[in-house]
C-alpha cells in the first residue's frame with residue numbers, strides 16, 4: 557500500500573497538539589471526516605501554518621502514520637474571503653455554524669463525495685450572496701445554511717418525516733400539524749389529541765412545503781425563492797431544533813448568530 561495519499565478537503569477545526577504541532581479535523585471528498593497531524597504548524601516559520609485556516613478548501617497530500625496520518629503537503633483551492641471578511645460578522649457566524657453543525661452530525665469516516673460536494677456548494681452560494689444587501693439578510697442566509705442541513709440530514713438518513721404521521725403512519729393532511737422532535741416528524745390532528753407529546757412545535761403549511769422542497773431542489777433554487785420574513789424565521793427555528801435533536805446537544809454558534 558502507498559505511504560502517501562491525496563484528497564481534497566475542507567478544514568472544520570484545529571486544535572493544538574503537544575508543544576508545536578496541530579491536529580486538523582477535515583471533511584474530505586474521498587475519506588470522509590479525518591484528523592490529520594501537522595507537525596510544527598504553531599511555529600510562525602512553518603509554511604503550512606497559513607494554508608490550513610478553518611474553512612479553507614485545500615488539496616492535501618497525507619502520509620500514513622501509526623497514530624495519526626500526517627500532513628505532507630497542502631495547496632489552497634479556495635479561502636471564502638467574502639464570508640471571512642464580512643464586516644457584520646454574519647459571514648463568520650455562518651461559517652462557524654456550518655462547521656460546528658457539520659462536524660457534529662458527521663461521525664467517523666462515513667462521508668462520501670455527495671456530502672462533501674453539498675458543503676462545498678453551500679459555501680459557494682453563501683460566499684456569492686454575502687456581498688449583496690439583501691432584505692432580511694441574516695434570516696435569508698441562515699435559511700440557505702439550514703436548507704443545507706436538511707439536505708445533509710436526508711443524505712445521512714435522518715430526514716424529518718413530513719409525509720406520514722409518525723404515530724399512525726397515515727398520510728398527513730395539512731394544515732395544523734405538530735412536529736414531534738422526539739419521534740422526528742409530523743403528528744396528525746387525530747393522534748395529537750390522544751398522545752402526550754413532550755417536545756413539539758406547531759409547523760405551518762409553508763414550512764412543511766419548504767422541508768419537502770429542501771429534499772428535491774438544489775440550493776440555488778432557494779436563493780431567489782420568495783418566502784415571507786416570518787416564514788424564514790419559522791423555518792430557521794424548526795431546522796435549528798432539528799439539528800439540535802440530531803446532535804443531542806445545542807450548538808454554541810446558535811447564540812452567536814442570534815446576537816449579530
Ligand SMILES: [Zn+2]
Nearest residue numbers: 721724744747
Ligand atoms: Zn396520526
